[in-house]
Each structure stands twice: as structure tokens, then as C-alpha cells.
Amino acid sequence: MTTKKTKKTKKTRKRPRRLALQLGAPAAALIVAASGTAAHSAQKPATGLAAYYGQRITWKDCRQGPDDEPGGELDRAGAQCAQVTVPLDYSRPTGRTTRIALSRLPATDPDHRIGTLMLNNGGPGEPTLGMPLQIRPYMGRTGARYDLIGMDPRFVGRSSPIDCGWPxxxxxxxxxxxxxxxxxxxxxxxxLAERCSRRHGDVLPYATTRNTARDMDIVRAALGEHRVSYLGYSYGSYLGAVYMQMFPGRTDRVVLDSAGDPRRYGPxxxxxxxxxxxxxxxxxxxxxxxxxxxxxxxxxxxxxxxxxxxxxxxxxxxxxxxxxxxxxxxxxxxxxxxxxxxxxxxxxxxxxxxxxxxxxxxxxxxxxxxxxxxxxxxxxxxxxxxxxxxxxxxxxxxxRxxxxxxxxxxxxxxxxxxxxxxxxxxxxxxxxxxxxxxPPREPPTRITGDAPALIISATGDTATTYRGSQALHRLLTASRLLTVRGAIGHGMYGEYANACVDGKVNAYLESGKLPAGNPTCKG
Structure with a gap:
């Protein structure tokens, strides 16, 4: 798994309800084309999704019981948690729903608040709810100016998790x-596949990156944000690129760390x-x-x-x-x-x-x-x-x-x-x-365009290779590629403890200005 997890793409690096809606358009109109254009280019939600986009978030304590230490850590840090309702199947918004778990670590300098930074840990399938506590120390003084949002993707962590019962x-x-x-x-x-089918065959078709991106946009709207910034590692870089493609104009500052070639992502x-x-x-x-x-x-x-x-x-x-x-x-x-x-x-x-x-x-x-x-x-x-x-x-x-x-x-x-x-x-x-x-019900998203982003990659990355990051950089023509020369590692920002990398990322998150060229840091 691009594996920051399919190695467990990110795990291995560190190891460590129902809404009454009216469907008023053909199902196909609710699904963004594979090229990522058209349907979601405007801020107005697609037909049948308005109630999801307009829902209010009720924030509460994160700890769910006496043994919930991750939730306790979030509470002690001043974070709050919530759930957002999304369609299970976006082509049938009046049908079954599922819940997406969120955490929010508010900006501690609200007078100079820049905005909301959504996070993804990678994987796919890596829980992200506790990620704000990990990321804020990396951000230095810039961290105080962002609300940090951890979102467990659908079927992960606290978001209606699936477990195939594997031996x-x-x-x-x-x-x-x-x-x-x-x-x-x-x-x-x-x-393994047969066990998954027996346990979760009714929801497996909806466990996709494109549906997670759709969930992200509902979360963005429920947070009251016109645009959000984003930081994703490994598979999280792919998810971020898909979101940018499906929902153009809805991102501000985007950091894609240890990215791979989106055309190669899959089995x-x-x-x-x-x-x-x-x-x-x-x-x-x-x-x-x-x-x-x-x-x-x-x-x-x-x-x-x-x-x-x-x-x-x-x-x-x-x-x-x-x-x-x-x-x-x-x-x-x-x-x-x-x-x-x-x-x-x-x-x-x-x-x-x-x-x-x-x-x-x-x-x-x-x-x-x-x-x-x-x-x-x-x-x-x-x-x-x-x-x-x-x-x-x-x-x-x-x-795929x-x-x-x-x-x-x-x-x-x-x-x-x-x-x-x-x-x-x-x-x-x-x-x-x-x-x-x-088989998948939708084709993969075709990544292209001029959306700005800062891509980070080590030349010796063994999970999502440097060549893959170069490919994504070429596809996103307005992006910049921050190369960590001579480094063997996966997950550069903060995790690799490279002052050059951290400084350049934080400067971008603070100013919103990408580097003039493609910078290099020494590993």
C-alpha cells in the first residue's frame, strides 16, 4: 500500500442518521466524471446533497470511555470531536447513510487565524483522528494559526470501521x-477476499478514494469553509490530488508528502x-x-x-x-x-x-x-x-x-x-x-491541471518513489517539487526531522506562496 502504509503504507513508518432527501436528478449527474471536471466545479452542491452540505456539526469530548487513551489525549490538548453524516452511495443520496468521525484542534491564535488544515495519515485506511496532535508541533508558530482537522475516512477508525475477520x-x-x-x-x-465479501459485501463497493473525497467536501461545507488547506502523507497525497481534481477551487494551501504517480496507484x-x-x-x-x-x-x-x-x-x-x-x-x-x-x-x-x-x-x-x-x-x-x-x-x-x-x-x-x-x-x-x-463502480480519477500544491519527496523513498513524485509534479503543472536529496525515508515533513524541509513547508503554510522554483534539501 503506498503503501506511508502499504507498507502499512503509514503505519509501518511509525510502528507506530438518516436524512430525508429528495433525489431530483439522474444518478450519473451526481458522480464526477473521471476527468474530474464539470459536476463539482461550482460551490453549489449537486442535486440531492444540499441537506448533507448544510448540516451543523455538534462538537463534544473525544474520549469515548475510560480505556480510550487516544480520545483522552485529544481532550487534554483542547481538541473536540464530532460526526458528520454522508451518503453511503452518492448516486442514491436518499438511501443509506454512514458517519464520518472528525477531530478539531482549534487555532490558539484566532486573531491571526489563516484557516482550516485538513489532514490525512495515508494508508489507505490509516486512522487520522489523532493526527492534529502529531502535526501541530511540526508547524512551529504557524500551527497556532490553523484549525487542524483529523478525519477518519469512511470505514476506518471511528468512521463505521470494517474488519474482514482475517486470520x-x-x-x-x-x-x-x-x-x-x-x-x-x-x-x-x-x-482473504472471500472473508471480506461475506462480512462486508454490502458496503465494499463504496469504500473508495472518490467517495472519501466527496465526504471531505461535505466536511468542508459543514465546517463553514469556502476553501480548506490540506496535508496528506503517502496515500494521503493521492487522496489530496483526487480531491483537488474533483472539487477544483476548494483548496487553499496543499502539501502532498511522499507522493506517488497517481496513474500507478491501485493493486x-x-x-x-x-x-x-x-x-x-x-x-x-x-x-x-x-x-x-x-x-x-x-x-x-x-x-x-x-x-x-x-x-x-x-x-x-x-x-x-x-x-x-x-x-x-x-x-x-x-x-x-x-x-x-x-x-x-x-x-x-x-x-x-x-x-x-x-x-x-x-x-x-x-x-x-x-x-x-x-x-x-x-x-x-x-x-x-x-x-x-x-x-x-x-x-x-x-x-481500480x-x-x-x-x-x-x-x-x-x-x-x-x-x-x-x-x-x-x-x-x-x-x-x-x-x-x-x-469490480470498481467508477473509473479512477484522472489527475491533471494547474492547481497549486507543494509536493515533497526523498530521492531514496522505497514506498512511493521519487520518480512517482516527479510524475505527479508534471501532472499538476502549477505545483512545486521539494526534493530531499540523498535521503531514504517515507514521510518527510516533521517525521524525518529535517529543518530545511520543515522550514520550507511552514513558510508555505504561513504565506500561501509556493517557492519560485523547485527547491532542494539535503537528507
Whole structure:
């Protein structure tokens, strides 16, 4: 998942009612064309949606019970929470509805208030309700001049969440070493899709980015704002671009951090990241080799890479035992995929410790996971994380159709394996989308135009690649691309702790003026 989450696109970086309305127009008139023009270009809401746009928000405490610590943190910070009602199906606004959960951290300098900044954590499917508390410290003095809005997208977090009841967590897997392994994990993916269909088949067609963008515009209107500013990470950048396309003229200052190529977003979103992943793996291997006395993985880069290959081969012979977990050839490469995505010292140290544990397990030694590896394995393998990753699959599969024939993926895996033996079987593998109960009801949004935005990307991003951010920059002709040169990371503003990046973003959020050219910061 573009994965700031399909890795869990953002999770992995940090790991951490019914309205009586009258339908007076054909359903098609309520759906914005794939080009993003026409229907929503004016401020007047589409026919049948006026009552949604005109609803009033009732703000209240965020904490929902004695064990709700995230809600308690919001309350202690002075935030408030609310719910907004939206149509389940925008082509039938008089039909079923659903509720969208919001948080608001008000501006602390209301006399100099700039406006409202809507936030998205990425994913897709990443809860965003608590994000205002994370973002305000990054903003410096500018943060006091914005109302910060966290919005859990439909079917995520507190917004009528879906949980497919999966027997394990993350569905991104390696195809394995041979056809038998591919067939096993294809059956695994098919089972995941069928579980989602049984539990949530009635709402899965409406779990889409375009519907989330429509929800955002209702929230904008309910907040009383003519225009809103926006900050999105990873998939959140795609969501922001879709919103700008579907609702032109309704954004002010837009920051799209770690953006990908919107034309590649969908069930094959990981393709194209093989080369950045391999470069990041080599850079990490050099780092680990320089610390051979600490980790024992090899005294040269090539010997560290040999250790990684030995671990992968051992897992293909039979699963590795790490504490109470069994880690097979589908999961071990994914752990490497996750581990190389940051050049921060603590991240490299944690991944090196993980590889040391896996190396011992590959030599069939009894070994316990480090705390960081235990947390990752629980996320990847434990059924409890089904609730975290189900919405991501639903949104990706609802946005763009995937090939239905497993043979297509098998051929792609075989072609990529020769060039990218470790990462190709991950990036070309199938997702549950190959077995999704029905195809998307709308085509993807075509991103183009001259809406202003500041795009941020690290040249070594392994999740949403720098090349993808360059592509989005070319599509949004009035945008600027802030390049973080030489950095390996996903999520640059605030999270990467780069003063140059933070300063340029905050200057834009304060002044509303994009840089004259495309600036560069050193990673």
C-alpha cells in the first residue's frame, strides 16, 4: 500500500442518521466524471446533497470511555470531536447513510487565524483522528494559526470501521520461490477476499478514494469553509490530488508528502519500487558491515548481502521459528522490504537486530524476537491486526480493477525474478483484489491541471518513489517539487526531522506562496 502504509503504507513508518432527501436528478449527474471536471466545479452542491452540505456539526469530548487513551489525549490538548453524516452511495443520496468521525484542534491564535488544515495519515485506511496532535508541533508558530482537522475516512477508525475477520494481518506477501509457493499464497489471498465479501459485501463497493473525497467536501461545507488547506502523507497525497481534481477551487494551501504517480496507484502500486529498494538494501548492508562487531552480519557489504540471501533461502526450505512465530518464504522477504525503508540510525539499528535474529533462526537456533520484531510480526501475522489492514485492501480494490487470472501475476513474477530476485516476487505478486467480489463502480480519477500544491519527496523513498513524485509534479503543472536529496525515508515533513524541509513547508503554510522554483534539501 503506498503503501506511508502499504507498507502499512503509514503505519509501518511509525510502528507506530438518516436524512430525508429528495433525489431530483439522474444518478450519473451526481458522480464526477473521471476527468474530474464539470459536476463539482461550482460551490453549489449537486442535486440531492444540499441537506448533507448544510448540516451543523455538534462538537463534544473525544474520549469515548475510560480505556480510550487516544480520545483522552485529544481532550487534554483542547481538541473536540464530532460526526458528520454522508451518503453511503452518492448516486442514491436518499438511501443509506454512514458517519464520518472528525477531530478539531482549534487555532490558539484566532486573531491571526489563516484557516482550516485538513489532514490525512495515508494508508489507505490509516486512522487520522489523532493526527492534529502529531502535526501541530511540526508547524512551529504557524500551527497556532490553523484549525487542524483529523478525519477518519469512511470505514476506518471511528468512521463505521470494517474488519474482514482475517486470520492474519498484512496481506502483502512474497510469491515465494516456486509455483507451489505461489499457489499457496494465491489461495491465501483468495480466502482473504472471500472473508471480506461475506462480512462486508454490502458496503465494499463504496469504500473508495472518490467517495472519501466527496465526504471531505461535505466536511468542508459543514465546517463553514469556502476553501480548506490540506496535508496528506503517502496515500494521503493521492487522496489530496483526487480531491483537488474533483472539487477544483476548494483548496487553499496543499502539501502532498511522499507522493506517488497517481496513474500507478491501485493493486499494482508496489511495482517500480524494486530499484530504490535494492539501493536502500545495499546502503543498509554497508552500514551493518561497518558495525560487524555489534551485529555479526558480515564485515563487508557483500558478505552482509550474502547473509540476507542465506536467510531467504532457509525460509524457502522450511519456516523459521522466532519465539512463538513461524516465518515462511512469503513473510521473510517482506520483513526485508519493511526494514530498509529508512536511513535513520535507530531504524537501521532495529533492522540490523532483526536480521541478526533471523540469521540465527535460519541456522535453526532457538531465538526470541527483539521487541521491535515482535511488534512487526504481530502486525503482519496476528489476526488482531485484521481491523487495521482490512480498510486498506477494501479501498485499493475498490479504486481500480485488478487482473483476475492468477497466471498473469505468475508470469509477471517470473519475469521480474530474474532482475529483482528478492523484491520482484513482492512487487509483482497478487493482492486480494485479484479475487474481489466485484469490480470498481467508477473509473479512477484522472489527475491533471494547474492547481497549486507543494509536493515533497526523498530521492531514496522505497514506498512511493521519487520518480512517482516527479510524475505527479508534471501532472499538476502549477505545483512545486521539494526534493530531499540523498535521503531514504517515507514521510518527510516533521517525521524525518529535517529543518530545511520543515522550514520550507511552514513558510508555505504561513504565506500561501509556493517557492519560485523547485527547491532542494539535503537528507
Amino acid at each position: 492474519s494481518g498484512m496481506w502483502i506477501r512474497s510469491a515465494g520461490q516456486d509455483r507451489a509457493a505461489f499457489d499457496r499464497q494465491a489461495a491465501f489471498q483468495k480466502d 499494482t502500486l508496489l511495482r517500480g519500487s524494486e530499484a530504490p529498494l535494492e539501493r536502500a538494501l545495499r546502503v543498509w548492508a554497508s552500514w551493518a558491515a561497518a558495525r560487524h562487531r555489534s551485529y555479526g552480519l558480515g564485515a563487508t557489504r557483500s558478505s552482509v548481502l550474502v547473509t540476507v540471501r542465506r536467510i531467504v533461502r532457509a525460509a524457502s526450505d522450511r519456516p523459521l521459528h522466532v519465539g512463538s512465530h513461524q516465518i515462511d518464504e512469503h513473510v521473510v522477504p517482506y520483513l526485508v522490504y519493511l526494514g530498509v525503508g529508512s536511513d535513520h540510525e535507530d531504524a537501521r539499528a532495529a533492522f540490523s537486530a532483526t536480521v541478526r535474529v533471523l540469521d540465527k533462526a535460519a541456522r535453526r537456533m532457538a531465538v526470541a524476537p527483539t521487541p521491535a520484531l515482535e511488534e512487526t510480526l504481530r502486525f503482519v501475522l496476528d489476526a488482531a491486526s485484521s481491523r487495521d489492514v482490512s480498510p486498506a485492501a477494501a479501498i485499493i480494490c475498490g479504486d 480493477a485488478a487482473p483476475r487470472n492468477p497466471e498473469v501475476y505468475w508470469r509477471d513474477v517470473q519475469r521480474s525474478r530474474s532482475r529483482h530476485p528478492l523484491f520482484g516476487p513482492i512487487t509483482d505478486n497478487l493482492f486480494p483484489c485479484a479475487f474481489w467480489p466485484e
